[in-house]
Amino acid sequence: MSDERPPGEVGAKRGRGRFDALPPWIGLGTRLIHAGRRPELNAGAVVPPIYQTSTYHYPPPFSEAAAGGDVHLYTRTDNPTHEVAEELIRQAEGGEAARVFASGMGAISATILSFVRTGDTVVALEDLYGGSLQLFSDLLPRLGVKVRWVTAAEAQVPASALHAPARVVYLETPSNPLGRVHDLTAWSEAADTAGALLVVDNTFATPVNQNPLEFGADLVVHSGTKYLGGHSDLLAGAVVGAADLMDRIDVTTSYLGAVLDPFAAFLLARGMRTLALRVARQNENGRRVAEALSRHPRVLRVDYPGRASPREEALAVRQMRGRGGVVALTLEGGEAAATRFLKKLRLVHVASSLGGVESLASAPTATSHVHLAPEERARRGIAPGTVRLALGVEEPDDLIRDLSEALD
Numbered sequence: 001m002s003d004e005r006p007p008g009e010v011g012a013k014r015g016r017g018r019f020d021a022l023p024p025w026i027g028l029g030t031r032l033i034h035a036g037r038r039p040e041l042n043a044g045a046v047v048p049p050i051y052q053t054s055t056y057h058y059p060p061p062f063s064e065a066a067a068g069g070d071v072h073l074y075t076r077t078d079n080p081t082h083e084v085a086e087e088l089i090r091q092a093e094g095g096e097a098a099r100v101f102a103s104g105m106g107a108i109s110a111t112i113l114s115f116v117r118t119g120d121t122v123v124a125l126e127d128l129y130g131g132s133l134q135l136f137s138d139l140l141p142r143l144g145v146k147v148r149w150v151t152a153a154e155a156q157v158p159a160s161a162l163h164a165p166a167r168v169v170y171l172e173t174p175s176n177p178l179g180r181v182h183d184l185t186a187w188s189e190a191a192d193t194a195g196a197l198l199v200v201d202n203t204f205a206t207p208v209n210q211n212p213l214e215f216g217a218d219l220v221v222h223s224g225t226k227y228l229g230g231h232s233d234l235l236a237g238a239v240v241g242a243a244d245l246m247d248r249i250d251v252t253t254s255y256l257g258a259v260l261d262p263f264a265a266f267l268l269a270r271g272m273r274t275l276a277l278r279v280a281r282q283n284e285n286g287r288r289v290a291e292a293l294s295r296h297p298r299v300l301r302v303d304y305p306g307r308a309s310p311r312e313e314a315l316a317v318r319q320m321r322g323r324g325g326v327v328a329l330t331l332e333g334g335e336a337a338a339t340r341f342l343k344k345l346r347l348v349h350v351a352s353s354l355g356g357v358e359s360l361a362s363a364p365t366a367t368s369h370v371h372l373a374p375e376e377r378a379r380r381g382i383a384p385g386t387v388r389l390a391l392g393v394e395e396p397d398d399l400i401r402d403l404s405e406a407l408d
């Protein structure tokens with residue numbers, strides 16, 4: 001490694017802290033504007049600059065420099081621009097420590113690989129983003145890690161789904177693409193009993209709508225590519241949780257190297273300043289579009305957090321402050337109808353991904369869940385006529401008009 005810090009200190013982050021303290025009474029929207037201030041480090045700049053550097057001056061004696069706690073060494077392990085984005089995410093999720101990564105998958109793989117070894121069991125809900133499904137079904141078994149899959153039906157009773165010891169439990173709520181809501185408190189209790197860490201992908205909810213750590217999750221992961229960045233112009237990932245868990249993740253990150261470029265970290269922090277504003281509009285757009293399209297004769301089913309059952313509605317009320325901007329439609333007429341619909345959209349872009357200011361529509365059968373066999377997709381409720389809408393911050397009436405005209 002070109003990181004030459006003393007043995008035992010690999011991954012132990014330095015140079016953190018010393019952000020200006022904020023009053024404890026401020027709300028998340030205010031916090032996201034003001035968190036991560038360190039004017040004395042940044043020549044007084046109101047906007048923290050981009051530290052586009054791979055390395056830092058690190059003159060001897062090393063022990064004195066390290067003892068000062070404010071020394072950066074090499075950007076694979078620490079960079080001040082990362083720290084600003086990390087501070088924003090840490091405060092938004094209410095965790096002790098946060099780290100950013102080159103992508104959501106970078107965050108998820110570094111997190112999982114930090115805690116498993118050959119012979120361990122990971123329990124994962126089936127209802128996951130396709131990339132995570134592949135990580136668990138392909139990479140982990142190759143390393144001798146057993147993966148126990150939990151169906152959406154079994155996931156309703158975590159205590160019986162998690163009947164044997166496990167190292168990690170992994171879930172998304174709301175899930176991709178159908179927005180199924182899982183009981184965070186019950187999963188956290190079951191994970192504790194099984195001796196497992198509960199890792200929750202909070203990408204769809206965002207920290208504006210839900211904080212899984214509050215409900216007992218040990219670690220929260222994000223695709224920062226989505227709502228956190230918010231403008232479809234970067235790839236990023238993040239993990240938030242206890243400092244001792246983060247120390248282990250730091251070691252894995254220094255091996256895997258899925259490190260965010262400082263410029264992308266700057267864009268991520270800039271995007272996060274407006275997260276609360278954007279998500280408020282996306283929540284409204286999600287609710288309005290789900291309501292309007294559920295009355296459309298060509299729409300067989302609308303999936304949206306809480307709609308699957310009264311139980312999921314009650315869970316959403318308990319653990320979420322808003323439902324997010326993803327709505328899945330299943331159209332009458334299968335794949336042909338979905339293709340016709342996508343071709344007729346005038347405002348909504350046909351593209352995978354979500355969480356940007358512009359609305360996107362995609363067919364999970366061709367994008368996020370393309371690698372699953374049709375019967376596997378069917379079991380998860382993803383039909384040939386399913387289209388996932390990831391609503392942006394446009395005006396709700398304009399979106400409803402574009403979507404309704406394309407359906408007509």
Ligand SMILES: Cc1ncc(COP(=O)(O)O)c(C=O)c1O
Binds near residue numbers: 103105204222236353
């Ligand atoms: C819920 C969820 N988690 C993780 C990821 C992976 O994130 P990234 O594409 O930034 O690697 C995605 C990507 O679509 C996602 O939707």
